[in-house]
Amino acid sequence: MSVVAYTNARLIDPASGLDCIGALVTEDGKITELGPEVCKDGAPEGAEIIDCGGRILCPGLIDMRVFVGEPGAEHKETLASASQAAAAGGVTCIIVQPNTEPVIDDVALVEYIKRQARDKASVRIHPMAAITRGLEGQQMAELGLMAEADAVAFTDADRVIADAQVMRRVLSYASAFNLLICHYPEEPSLAGRGVMNSGEIAMRLGLPGIPTQAETIMVERDLRLVEMTGGRYHAACLSTAQAIEAMARGKARGLPVSAAAAVHNFAMNEVAVGEYRSFAKTAPPLRSEADRQAVVDGLADGTIDVICSCHDPQDVESKRLPFELAATGIIGLETMLPLALELYHNGALSLLDLLAKMTSRPAELLGLRGGKLAPGAPADLLIFDPNTPWRIDEDGFHSKSKNTPYHGRPVQGRVWRTIVAGKMVYSDT
Amino acid sequence: MSDISPTPPSFRHLLGIEGLSAPDITEILDLSDKYVAQNRQVDKKRSILGGRTQINLFFETSTRTRTSFELAGKRLGADVINMTATASAIKKGETLIDTAATLNAMHPDTLVVRHPHSGAVALLSQKMDCSVINAGDGSHEHPTQALLDALTIRRRLGHLHGLTVAICGDILHSRVARSNIMLLGIMGAHVRAIAPPTLLPGQMDRMGVEVFHNMEEGLADADIVMMLRLQNERMNGAYVPSTREYYHFFGLDRAKLSKAKPEALIMHPGPMNRGVEIDSELADDINRSVIREQVEMGVAVRMAVLDLLSRHATNQPPIGPTDTLAGDGA
Numbered sequence: 097m098s099v100v101a102y103t104n105a106r107l108i109d110p111a112s113g114l115d116c117i118g119a120l121v122t123e124d125g126k127i128t129e130l131g132p133e134v135c136k137d138g139a140p141e142g143a144e145i146i147d148c149g150g151r152i153l154c155p156g157l158i159d160m161r162v163f164v165g166e167p168g169a170e171h172k173e174t175l176a177s178a179s180q181a182a183a184a185g186g187v188t189c190i191i192v193q194p195n196t197e198p199v200i201d202d203v204a205l206v207e208y209i210k211r212q213a214r215d216k217a218s219v220r221i222h223p224m225a226a227i228t229r230g231l232e233g234q235q236m237a238e239l240g241l242m243a244e245a246d247a248v249a250f251t252d253a254d255r256v257i258a259d260a261q262v263m264r265r266v267l268s269y270a271s272a273f274n275l276l277i278c279h280y281p282e283e284p285s286l287a288g289r290g291v292m293n294s295g296e297i298a299m300r301l302g303l304p305g306i307p308t309q310a311e312t313i314m315v316e317r318d319l320r321l322v323e324m325t326g327g328r329y330h331a332a333c334l335s336t337a338q339a340i341e342a343m344a345r346g347k348a349r350g351l352p353v354s355a356a357a358a359v360h361n362f363a364m365n366e367v368a369v370g371e372y373r374s375f376a377k378t379a380p381p382l383r384s385e386a387d388r389q390a391v392v393d394g395l396a397d398g399t400i401d402v403i404c405s406c407h408d409p410q411d412v413e414s415k416r417l418p419f420e421l422a423a424t425g426i427i428g429l430e431t432m433l434p435l436a437l438e439l440y441h442n443g444a445l446s447l448l449d450l451l452a453k454m455t456s457r458p459a460e461l462l463g464l465r466g467g468k469l470a471p472g473a474p475a476d477l478l479i480f481d482p483n484t485p486w487r488i489d490e491d492g493f494h495s496k497s498k499n500t501p502y503h504g505r506p507v508q509g510r511v512w513r514t515i516v517a518g519k520m521v522y523s524d525t
Numbered sequence: 526m527s528d529i530s531p532t533p534p535s536f537r538h539l540l541g542i543e544g545l546s547a548p549d550i551t552e553i554l555d556l557s558d559k560y561v562a563q564n565r566q567v568d569k570k571r572s573i574l575g576g577r578t579q580i581n582l583f584f585e586t587s588t589r590t591r592t593s594f595e596l597a598g599k600r601l602g603a604d605v606i607n608m609t610a611t612a613s614a615i616k617k618g619e620t621l622i623d624t625a626a627t628l629n630a631m632h633p634d635t636l637v638v639r640h641p642h643s644g645a646v647a648l649l650s651q652k653m654d655c656s657v658i659n660a661g662d663g664s665h666e667h668p669t670q671a672l673l674d675a676l677t678i679r680r681r682l683g684h685l686h687g688l689t690v691a692i693c694g695d696i697l698h699s700r701v702a703r704s705n706i707m708l709l710g711i712m713g714a715h716v717r718a719i720a721p722p723t724l725l726p727g728q729m730d731r732m733g734v735e736v737f738h739n740m741e742e743g744l745a746d747a748d749i750v751m752m753l754r755l756q757n758e759r760m761n762g763a764y765v766p767s768t769r770e771y772y773h774f775f776g777l778d779r780a781k782l783s784k785a786k787p788e789a790l791i792m793h794p795g796p797m798n799r800g801v802e803i804d805s806e807l808a809d810d811i812n813r814s815v816i817r818e819q820v821e822m823g824v825a826v827r828m829a830v831l832d833l834l835s836r837h838a839t840n841q842p843p844i845g846p847t848d849t850l851a852g853d854g855a
Contacts, residue, residue: 236762269723
């Protein structure tokens with residue numbers, strides 16, 4: 097197979113802390129060598145040479161929380177369209193959520209996703225499988241068997257396991273197999289019919305609110321159960337100062353816990369809801385500015401390990417409704433990188449730390465081989481210029497759905513090439 | 526049985542393995558050996574317990590344990606009555622203490638009790654003048670099962686000391702597991718507990734047990750593999766995802782058994798769920814499985830226990846607490 101040399105690149109590898117000008121060579125879908133001395137005396141014979149023009153070359157992004165409509169809602173997004181959106185966003189690996197129709201709660205369905213992904217997708221797709229059958233929060237699904245079928249982690253997606261005894265047994269059972277349990281932490285009885293953050297704006301709009309305490313209480317409960325059982329726990333997305341503080345305390349106690357934040361919870365606050373803009377209806381809801389700042393701080397101090405897009409495609413019909421009735425969710429695969437780079441441009445995080453949260457850290461948590469630049473690692477690469485200014489334009493999106501609140505937003509940083517297993521899957525022309 | 530001196534044991538009731546000493550256990554097993562021999566004869570009947578009354582009081586359905594106790598009592602000449610919760614006043618709302626007082630007034634000599642609640646048999650024994658045998662209380666103890674398991678092992682391998690015994694399955698809810706862990710510990714065996722964490726009590730290691738969540742690791746070099754029954758209602762996603770997943774990871778099949786010693790014995794207290802916790806063919810393998818032998822040993826062990834406890838009341842009026850009796854009666 098062909099050898100490719102990526103020369104004149106700023107190599108950034110968060111896993112090793114590497115940040116240097118150099119080159120990287122791939123062969124047969126794998127990285128063979130990289131570093132400042134590589135290709136100093138010319139590329140290997142017969143190699144295709146790609147001059148990166150000084151752009152950053154880093155591991156392709158890994159997105160831990162992506163909702164796709166396949167199977168069941170292919171009109172919103174298919175694995176194929178999601179993978180095109182991912183490639184355009186520099187994401188080489190997406191972790192799809194199990195809240196499809198049918199729910200991914202059985203070995204056969206895990207196999208189905210893998211097969212569909214292999215045949216139709218241009219990026220890597222790994223399924224997270226359901227924790228409980230039918231996402232009903234009652235009966236444990238076949239966690240062990242689905243893990244053997246390569247489900248990378250387990251989650252009830254946007255549903256909550258309200259019953260503490262069920263969660264306890266899930267964490268306990270999962271600990272025997274070292275499985276990662278991802279939970280959307282929101283106490284459902286407190287969240288109630290809430291559709292946005294509780295507070296002044298919800299009050300003025302006359303919308304039922306979701307108090308921040310709903311998240312805090314669930315995170316604190318879960319951390320106690322982790323302490324009791326030793327299960328590996330990942331908070332699927334944190335959005336409040338109090339819950340982040342609870343997570344920091346849990347980590348300080350040495351618990352096997354991690355957390356992610358969705359891009360929308362640091363890129364926007366509740367003001368974005370404005371006059372009932374349903375495109376700003378998200379889960380977790382957009383919070384106050386103080387909570388948004390706490391998410392940024394949590395990312396900076398390491399309390400939050402991972403940035404995810406929470407890509408959740410919804411068609412126009414389900415969004416063009418009164419706010420309370422509109423579907424929840426925004427698409428995010430194609431805007432994750434430039435929006436995350438805002439944290440670098442405004443000095444909140446270093447480039448290495450920021451990229452770690454979308455590459456090496458999720459790879460570690462999920463036990464994936466990618467997410468790093470190293471000889472032998474898969475040649476899943478992202479080449480981008482962190483400074484290119486542009487305006488987000490929904491017309492250019494590859495996703496089947498266009499539910500983005502970011503249309504027209506000026507951002508900096510643009511994907512130039514996306515490579516999966518040594519093959520170019522996206523090129524910005 | 527004239528060669529065994531009628532010395533009362535150091536305990537009046539058999540409420541559990543806890544509290545028994547190694548010599549107590551050895552005495553029961555030695556006597557049981559003799560009853561095994563007797564039970565293999567055509568004439569199995571003796572009259573040691575002639576004139577005595579044994580009541581089997583079962584608050585939970587049971588076939589094999591109740592039959593085993595009934596047979597044991599009858600072979601020793603006792604009058605045996607079976608009472609089940611469904612057929613008695615218990616269903617009409619009588620309290621446990623009142624039931625005890627009523628039965629006590631009938632002057633039984635032995636009361637064999639099974640109850641779904643831990644500690645209920647001990648509570649009942651406080652109100653009875655006769656010997657009480659625990660035939661299983663909740664998730665607490667089932668001492669005669671542990672004794673018959675020990676007898677089965679001892680007769681096959683000659684000793685208990687130093688053996689590695691792997692107990693696999695629903696240990697959380699199992700009285701058989703608790704009694705076995707204690708007995709085997711007292712007798713110097715190494716006990717391992719193998720189960721998913723949802724079926725293990727949290728402080729298992731405090732009972733001197735080595736805990737495993739992986740069957741292959743837990744079975745490595747084991748002399749004895751003791752399988753426990755997993756009730757169907759616990760496999761529907763509450764404790765374990767499914768029967769299929771349980772069998773895949775924790776069911777005993779030839780591949781997993783190959784990690785144990787080549788001659789390792791398979792035990793099961795019954796009734797078995799074939800294809801759930803144990804491969805059907807393996808359960809019937811006469812070279813490895815001693816499951817039917819366990820049933821035979823059960824009758825002998827219960828005869829020995831009935832015999833020993835009866836020695837507290839050799840033609841004497843009802844007797845006082847254990848401590849006033851110690852060393853007495855020879």
